[in-house]
Amino acid sequence: MNAPTILTDVSRRAFLQRSSLFGVAGVAAPFVTSLGAIGEAAAATASDYKALVCIFLSGGNDHYNTLVPYDPTSHAKYASLRSSLAFSREALAPTVLLPTADMGGRAYALAPAMAPLSPLFDAGRLAVAMNVGTLIQPTTKAQYQNKSVRLPPKLFSHNDQQSFFQASSPEGAGSGWGGRIGDLYQSGNGTAAMTCINASGNAVFLSGRNAIQYNVGTGGPVPLLRNATSLYGSSVAAQTLRQMMTETNPHMFGTEYARINKRAMDTQAQLANSLAGVPESNFSLFPEDNGLADQLRMVARMIAISGDLGTKRQVFFVSMGGFDLHDNLAGNQPRLLTLLSEAMRAFHDTTVALGVADKVTTFTGSDFGRTLPSNGNGCDHGWGSMHFVMGGAVNGKRLYGTAPLVGSGTPDDVGQGRLIPTMSVDQYASTLARWFGVSDGDMSTVLPNIGNYDKSSWGQGFV
16 A cells, blocks of 8 residues: 555644744744644634633632622621631722622622723623633532542643633643634634734634634734844845745645644734834823733733724633632732733723724633632632633623532631632623534533533523
8 A cells, every 4th residue: 555645634733733843943943833723624714703801810819809798797707717817898898899790798899900891890890700710610619628529630720721621621621611612713814823813922722623722922023033034144045044934845745844833933023013104192001010011001002903804703812810818818919910901901992992892702711719718918829710701791780600608617618718710601692602602512522521411501681
């Protein structure tokens, strides 16, 4: 039998992904090569523009001091279990949330540092998703204690729970649900490489089975070959290197590598040119000295040129770290929440100014929540957490899901105030995916555990 002369599409992509180890021109080469894994097929089309923006709070944000119990009964229990960390009701009074739906006597307030987001909640542009976390299937306290249900592996582990939140799989996952959404839309999505865009470095959330995340810096596209016009002082040498990287080759691997390099260079040039055409004054609302704001500013710039790129669907990822506060929580978390809320508010207001607020939905994620009792100066790894969804299409001024009881040994508490999630990440994500245009028929492709939940719970209603 003759040796095969062509690669299957799957093996070709696998080769190209691995071949990044042998790239040309140092740090630019893995990025150049990774674009070769962009597939050709897609299961969805779109005529309007929509963007999903994930803000990931790495380290496990303490939700108890982010969305704080405010009604007298709940606040008293909260304060008694974390006396060194608790906000007083007086300090919380300016940021009390007044939702449109009756909470049965329960009340919450935003942390004082999150005051910039209060007007968005009041205006119906911000919603709260209650007790969200990693699950494989619906789980009760008795089932957890009896070990009678499947649970996410290595609960309370940073790496595994970050991965499970982003990918529905533990550390080592090959794709995330943001990337799998991108798989459905990249074909015919204008500049296909602009479907999944990471302004934070790299994250499994945006890796698809075909779609590859495009990394951008806060100042624009990654400069391929460092935008060099000369090599060892010679412009001819630089031109020769570019020619070598993009010229056809009699070997099929060489030809494919050259095609990838050319596409990467063309995409980088197209993106840089489009960004240069948008006035900087359009993005003046973002605060200085705020790394998350810098990332979201870049996302806003990318959204502003989506028409030039021909993209109809985009998924973005940004992040900030520092939330693993086993100590000095009272000093550090307010600073982090100030940066978070100022960046989110500036991003929202910029989308309003750009006329796309109803086309952009932003949501938060994190490894997990944290324990209710203080360890003295901070708190330890938890499970369920509270998250925010923001945008013009959001059904805001509401708290969605089941409000957990505050206290020790409650039906939600598996120990130390660690909450069993009552809204799985899959249910949270399915609501966002539906708004984005993902059909129910494609939902299990994006969220492999969603079939374990009643279909009526796939859309939680917040967008």
